[in-house]
Amino acid sequence: MLRLDGAAPWRPDGHWQRMDAATAGLDAPFAALSLEALAHNARSMVARAAGTPLRIATKSVRSRGVLEAVLRQPGFRGVLAATLPEGLWLSATVDDVLVGYPTVDRAALRALAADERALERVTFMVDSLEHLDVIDAAAPGHPPMRIALELDASFALGPVRAGVRRSPVRDPASIGALAEAVVARRGFTLVGLMAYEAQVAGVQDARRRGLAPPMMLRVMQRMSVAELRERRASAVEAVRRVVPLEFVNGGGTGSIELTAADPAVTEIGAGSGLFGPHLFDGYRRFSPAPALAFALPVVRRPGRGCVTLLGGGWIASGPHGPDRQPVVAWPEGLRIDPQEGAGEVQTPVLGAAADRLALGDRVWLRHAKAGEPCERTEALHVVSGDQVVDIIPTYRGEGRKLL
Template identity: 35%
Template sequence: MSLIRDQMCSHPQTTIRIASKSIRVPYLLNRILSSGLPYKGIMCYAVEEAEFLSSLGFDDLLIGYPSQQILDYQILRNLHDQQGKIVRIVVDHRKSIEELNQFMNGINRPFPVILEFDISYRMLNGCIHFGVRRSPIRTIDHLIDMIEFIQQLPYIRLEGLMVYESHIAGIGDTNPINYWLNPLIRYIKRLSILQIQQLRKQMNQLCLKYGLTLFNGGGTGSFMSTLMESSVLTEITIGSGFFQPHLFDYYQQNQSMIKEYGSTFIPSCYFALPVVRISDEGQWITCSGGGYVASGGPGWDKVPLPVFPLGLTLNDYEGTGEIQTPLKIDSKRKDETMKILKQNKIVYFRHAKGGELAERFISFLIVANGRIIEIAKTYRGYGKCFF
């Protein structure tokens, strides 16, 4: 957190919104927010999640994904109109916006929404698509039409815009798994960043013209390039950066952060698996469980990695499994590795991405100075699952 705060000191007009999907531990969300600026507000991934966090005392909740569920509309109306919470939801489609407006008929004050613009990089009239498929709003003209359409509706109020550059934030460009693609990914990222900067300047002008007060962008993997636009954005979203799972080791921006700030994001989350089998005269060990695979396109960069003891590697044929994870012991480190394993009988791993790990455990152990200072429940520990 200190690294993010230090980098934000020269950008006082921009705050950090915390992406709850990458954390899913209320204690940690509260700990980050209570540390003070630049942290302000939470980006939720589900309406029911926002309701749950509100019940724990959280406020300033932005649901980062649209919904067309009547139950969700009822929750939003209650949070906004009955409880007076600061809650907003992202929208992007005319029909669902009309439905939301109709459902909010009769509320005391219009319900606030954020309009999302799809910033994916496209070439050859869309035949080549680089990025995830999000909003159908993909041109400035379409965006203006949607802004003016929403401003005519009586029961919802447009408060801002969101642009999530997922293909910058979510794809590594120094990945050792698909190393032959790294130069191409870096090239497309450079082109796309220039395009994004120009588009967000135009969108900032629209915010000023139409009186929009919130402009959200960014992600852990695009933190450095997004920070360059802090004069345009009012807030940047960060989630995985608080844990630094290993997928985010494979970003050129980390090298830039070391060069400019002398440090980078530091891994702060690990999980341990018990050793249940030693075989082949100490050449292999097997751990129980471990199949906590990250979302997105499948690949070896999405599975957990053993990090302690040193000298352990995954089996190419099994990887990390729901029931077991076999690990090969490096023959050069065999004596040292086996000595540690005989003492502890556990192996420590790093997960690949963000919040998937919290879906597997009911609590996280919070450690400071080598001591457990808190046992913090995950969403699952509270008996919650928001999908």
């Protein structure tokens, strides 16, 4: 069983050398997780939340053993799953599962209706009466199911829009009316509300994003935080006039302290900060440790200043661009060849350090997004100090997948 309590303080100096030495007996490719860095990141997230409970976003972890280890730490409560099948699976060991996206999975809905324990532990999202119609059609006469509503938390200023396209419900009056309609429907128990401010939580404020310089991003985020604080409070009030709420979920890793300052929010969904992928290097308010990384073997030497790695095309989801590629973490002085990029079966890396690498040596890379490497690996090799102390299966290693 993976345990974070008692982990030594994380030390950035020598981190990659310790990871490499501890895993020297493993054949790459493989993924490794620093126990000290993971514990450091978990403590940092709790400190930033300042007393507001954190719900772990499972898509950013994708390892049940890691989820359970973090949930044992003070300050964390429940998980934020991505799909209903995932939520049902996790509910066997986790007693508080919020599925953050609506479902149209008929088999999963029938399974939920037949699972008394899951009915008590799993809450899932709707943002329209059409979602209720799908549920009723999939599982006619189903017992009461726990429901949460989602409020659109994107920021709009005239024709300019920032955020993600999720719920169509934006204003307090609309979500109040939806709450009334849900409560009036037999077979549904409304218990929560969610509003995810992706334009703050998932956008680095110290790096350029597209054509927008960091200063412009910070101005947008300040305006968005102020606007959402007022609108979310009104939306929560509108729903609470209809039914008591068990929770109001908001935020993400990049906005923990800002979301925690909103009195309407009772919990924060966050997960990426546990692994510290490189897309989270560009925030001014916090700097996570690079807890998770993957190692690729050197298999060719095409010429001076260049070696070729096996595999490596672990491109992150989202808008296409250089920031979605992995980055070389160690040895220092290497970069991915921009003409070829991270490839399906090979990834050339360039730099003077390449001439010091022998065939079979490893190059360590960091993924752009947190949990996605777990879709490509069956296990995380847990490193503490200079040795591997545990091997934790990923979802894939347990025969599962996220999507």
